[in-house]
Amino acid sequence: MAQVKIPVGILGATGMVGQQYISLLNDHPWFEVRYAAASPRSAGKKYEDAVAGRWHLAKTYAPHVGGIMVEDANDVSRAVAAFKKGECSFVFSALEMGKDETRALEEQYAAAGIPVISNASAHRWTPDVPVLIAEINPDHTDIIPMQKKARGWDRGFIAVKPNCSIQSYMKPLHALAQAGFPAQRLIVTTMQAVSGAGYPGVPSLDMIDNIVPYIGGEEEKSEKEPLKIFGSIDNGVFKDAQSPKISAHCNRVPVTDGHSACVSLEFAGKKPSLEEIKKIWAAYKGLPQEADLPMAPKQPIIYREEDNRPQPRKDRDTDKAMAVVIGRLRPCNVFDIRFTALSHNTVRGAAGGGILNAELLKYKGYIN
Ligand code: NAP
Numbered sequence: 001m002a003q004v005k006i007p008v009g010i011l012g013a014t015g016m017v018g019q020q021y022i023s024l025l026n027d028h029p030w031f032e033v034r035y036a037a038a039s040p041r042s043a044g045k046k047y048e049d050a051v052a053g054r055w056h057l058a059k060t061y062a063p064h065v066g067g068i069m070v071e072d073a074n075d076v077s078r079a080v081a082a083f084k085k086g087e088c089s090f091v092f093s094a095l096e097m098g099k100d101e102t103r104a105l106e107e108q109y110a111a112a113g114i115p116v117i118s119n120a121s122a123h124r125w126t127p128d129v130p131v132l133i134a135e136i137n138p139d140h141t142d143i144i145p146m147q148k149k150a151r152g153w154d155r156g157f158i159a160v161k162p163n164c165s166i167q168s169y170m171k172p173l174h175a176l177a178q179a180g181f182p183a184q185r186l187i188v189t190t191m192q193a194v195s196g197a198g199y200p201g202v203p204s205l206d207m208i209d210n211i212v213p214y215i216g217g218e219e220e221k222s223e224k225e226p227l228k229i230f231g232s233i234d235n236g237v238f239k240d241a242q243s244p245k246i247s248a249h250c251n252r253v254p255v256t257d258g259h260s261a262c263v264s265l266e267f268a269g270k271k272p273s274l275e276e277i278k279k280i281w282a283a284y285k286g287l288p289q290e291a292d293l294p295m296a297p298k299q300p301i302i303y304r305e306e307d308n309r310p311q312p313r314k315d316r317d318t319d320k321a322m323a324v325v326i327g328r329l330r331p332c333n334v335f336d337i338r339f340t341a342l343s344h345n346t347v348r349g350a351a352g353g354g355i356l357n358a359e360l361l362k363y364k365g366y367i368n
Contacts, residue, residue, distance in 0.1 A: 006367070007087045008358075009035030009114075011073040012094035014042050014050050016198045017119050020351035021092050022047075023059045028355070029294050030362060033065050035088035037073035045070050056199060076108045083114055090367050092354050093118035096198055110156030115367055117358050118160040119350050121217075124225060127237035131162045131228050133353070134293070134360045135286030135300050136174045140229075141364050146236040157366070161357055162229060163221040164349025165190045165250060168261045168324050168341035170226060171300050173244070175284035176267075176277065177230075183244040184268035185335065188222065191253040191260040193312065196345045202252055212252040222248035243268065258312030259345045266335035274329055277337065278303050281326065293359040295352055297322040303329070310342035321347035322356070 008025070012018040013036035025033050037043070042050040048066035055061075071078040073095060082088035091109060093116050095102055102122035109116045123129045128147040130140040144157045162170075173183050192215060194201055206212055223246045230241035244265075272280065281301040288296030297319035303326050304310060310325040318325050321344035332338040343349055361367045 003029070005032035006030055006089045006362070007032055007034035009033070009037065009079055009082065009088040009091040010094060011037050011091050012096060013047065013070065014038040014054075015094055015096060016056060016195055017094035017346055017350040019051065019055060019057055020346045021094060021354065022061045022065055023057050024295075024347070024351050024355055026059070026062045031355070031358065033062070034068070035071070035079060035082045035091070036065070036068045037071040037079065040072050040074070042070045043072035054199060056195075074105060076105070076112050079109060079114055080112050088114065090115035090117065090358070092351070092358070093120055094351070095120055106158055110153050110158050111151070113153075113155040115156050115361075116158045117354050117361070118158060119354055120160070121163065121221065123158050123160050124162065124221070124228070126158070129158050129160055130238070131160055131225060132357045132360065133162065133167070133170055133229060134288045134296070134356045135171055137229050138287040138360055138364070140233065140238070141361060141366060143233050143236070143238070144366055146233075150236060159357060159361060161350075161353045162225045163218065164196055164345040165192055165218055165222050165259055165261070166225055167345075167349045167353065168259060168343040169263050170229065171284065171324050172281060172326060172339070172341060173226070173265075174230075175280050175301060176272070179272070179280045181270060181272050181280075182268045183265050185266040186244050186246045187264045187335070188246060189249040189251070189262045190218075190222065191251055191255070192218070193255040193257050193259055193345055194252065195257050196259060197252070207252070207254045210254065213249070215250045215252055218250040219248045222246065222250060255312045257344055257346060258316035258342055259349060260310070260312060260340060260342045262338070262340050264332045264335045264338045271336050274331070274337070277329060288356055288360065291363050293356060293363060295320070295322060295356040295359055300324060301326060303327065310340060312342060315342055316344040320352065322352050324348070
């Protein structure tokens, strides 16, 4: 007998990340898109009309999604009505609005009994909201009962994923730390794709034949978010880890998809050999792999030996675009080692990462 799928909603369904959600959920074994919401500009249109002329992906949406009537994401009562009709058990939030507005709106959904799995940065610094990378900190979901109790929410809660720029180097760092080689200091230079700015994003005249050495707020996020992810739960709130100390340079480059990061790393104590590091990365697995979650890459970190890899165009789609691809591991003249890492920003860094978090939350019994 076919399994009944959990009906899900997408807030910001018409945007760059929302479209990735719709596309990745086309034939997902557990979840089915039944509810879509966006700005008042799109509300009241069929999904196919709302995205006509601005569908960005090669893969299209499922036929039933084209016929969904887009709602105004600011009107939570529409999602509550859909929940009551069995059409929206929880929502993925891919809204691009002001931080305060997003924070307040996501809280309204949670308070109304609709769990929110968010891509937005608004709640990343809320002390009782977990920032999840499913392989690294699946135990951070343990805060959800405390969050619900403290806020008086019965069914709803908020869980978020971190910034797309840190995805490529967090798992390599975690793998090394788990093997007894934590990092103490890092210097990271990112080269971030234009799709990271949404649509229409950065003006083409700024991007063609050019690099923009500034992405608002990105360096601060890249330096702080890893400490929450590596942190722990203390009395119902998150306590940040003390290390590694990170200095980030974030650049926008003329690449469509795929954020690259050049990393120089100093270890806190013992220093593994380059061969040991490659073995640690190759053997790295987390709960998503052990539980065989549908969106999980088989091998979260792939090392390429060629001198000229990873490259966004050739490597970003590795294993459903969910794997991190690394290359150029070599000694560093200032710190201990250096390497280049790549991950797909709108998949692993956004919708794919959000879906993996939802699978983790279902696996742990927080959504059903
Ligand atoms: P986007 O392409 O600009 O899409 C924004 C979405 O938000 C659209 O669906 C838009 O609806 C909706 N929206 C805008 N203003 C609204 C309002 N006032 N009320 C309700 N809905 C509104 O942005 P994106 O790149 O998909 O990013 C979405 C979120 O994901 C952002 O928070 C971003 O920071 C985060 N994120 C993005 C990436 C990435 O690589 N792009 C990676 C990680 C996280 P309309 O179409 O009707 O205007």
